[in-house]
Amino acid sequence: xxxxxxxxxxxxxxxxxxxxxxxxxxxxxxxxxxxxxxxxxxxxxxxxxxxxxxxxxxxxxxxxxxxxxxxxxxxxxxxxxxxxxxxxxxxxxxxxxxxxxxxxxxxxxxxx
Amino acid sequence: xxxxxxxxxxxxxxxxxxxxxxxxxxxxxxxxxxxxxxxxxxxxxxxxxxxxxxxxxxxxxxxxxxxxxxxxxxxxxxxxxxxxxxxxxxxxxxxxxxxxxxxxxxxxxxxxx
Numbered sequence: 001x002x003x004x005x006x007x008x009x010x011x012x013x014x015x016x017x018x019x020x021x022x023x024x025x026x027x028x029x030x031x032x033x034x035x036x037x038x039x040x041x042x043x044x045x046x047x048x049x050x051x052x053x054x055x056x057x058x059x060x061x062x063x064x065x066x067x068x069x070x071x072x073x074x075x076x077x078x079x080x081x082x083x084x085x086x087x088x089x090x091x092x093x094x095x096x097x098x099x100x101x102x103x104x105x106x107x108x109x110x111x112x
Numbered sequence: 113x114x115x116x117x118x119x120x121x122x123x124x125x126x127x128x129x130x131x132x133x134x135x136x137x138x139x140x141x142x143x144x145x146x147x148x149x150x151x152x153x154x155x156x157x158x159x160x161x162x163x164x165x166x167x168x169x170x171x172x173x174x175x176x177x178x179x180x181x182x183x184x185x186x187x188x189x190x191x192x193x194x195x196x197x198x199x200x201x202x203x204x205x206x207x208x209x210x211x212x213x214x215x216x217x218x219x220x221x222x223x224x225x
Contacts, residue, residue: 004155041172043202056212082180091155099144099163099206101213103155107132 005103023092118216135203
């Protein structure tokens with residue numbers, strides 16, 4: 001298995017633009033997580049899905065953030081409009097029914 | 113509140129020396145516990161995990177961790193550190209029945225030759 005695949009690896013965008021981050025989980029995994037990593041706040045769970053259904057989105061910072069999982073093999077995290085304080089590394093992770101997730105390589109987002 | 117604490121932000125050891133990274137958790141029951149490693153510019157890799165049973169858990173890359181309920185700790189150890197172990201290490205837990213992971217702030221390990 002190729003593991004969790006995220007795209008793009010790096011994204012530089014201007015403030016106010018829409019940003020879409022993409023994730024392909026490991027085949028057969030029914031949990032998908034979006035995390036954000038910053039120096040100030042460390043690793044924060046933004047949202048997670050079970051069987052494509054959002055279970056807990058309490059970590060989503062603002063209405064500017066939205067996440068979808070239209071099918072078992074694809075998820076997106078969208079920021080609209082983006083702001084400089086959204087600059088971070090965004091990780092997608094997936095797991096099966098057993099706790100303990102497998103992480104993608106991350107997307108480094110820079111909003112200028 | 114549920115939380116995990118890694119008291120050491122930075123640790124420096126010499127190559128070949130032993131290593132212990134500390135992790136304490138706050139939770140009303142026994143959580144599921146994990147250690148992850150993150151190399152620069154990379155994602156997080158699972159080193160080991162504890163669910164139940166034997167309190168000494170073996171992981172990849174020669175790491176082990178010991179769960180101590182009385183101390184609410186899950187410290188990571190390695191008997192002899194290699195230069196390639198330089199990375200950031202994260203302790204995490206999830207509460208029973210849920211899959212979401214709560215991470216500590218991380219400990220950055222530097223290895224001197």
